[in-house]
Amino acid sequence: MEKEVKGMKKRKTILLTLFAALAISFSAANAEDVSYTAHIKPVFDAKCAGCHGADAPVLPEFKKDKKKHIEMMKGPRMDSYLHLIGLIGWPDTGDMMRRLDDGKNTKDGKAGNMYQYLGSTEEERQQNLKIFKDWIGNWSLKRWKDISKEELDRIKVKY
DSSP, X not given: OHHHHHHXXXXXXXXXXXHHHHHHHHHHHHHHHOOIXXXXXXXXXXXXXXXXXXXXXXXXXXXXXXXXXXXXXXOXXXXXXXXXXXXXXXXXXXXXXXXXXXXXXXXXXXXOTTGGGGOSSHHHHHHHHHHHHHHHSSOOOOOTTTOOHHHHHTOOOOO
């Protein structure tokens, strides 16, 4: 009986190790496959569309009167791939990353002003942040004037 229990424990340990290895492998493979339509859009619709959806102003319109739009609880429109990538690569390079960042990439450790909306718990926020980081590829808080061509080339944002 004791031998059976030891054998079961050994098999359980092997299975858990195998599952852990598969989970790591699956995560690494999927990081390359993160796309706007399959991964970003569902998070956006659930967490961001209320303020950044179809009824929000496009970015140039938002910039004309930020105060007015913010008072109306409307940020720049981001409900499509094209609206969103302008806040990643150009013209507002790094804006998406600065706003969603959890503060681990800043000198003062302060999270971006939109990080809190990525989820109702820290765990959910971290999971959703990881999806955005995997999708973007080169998570940089730099602005257009500070980012190099090589850094821009590492941005993925797969549709």
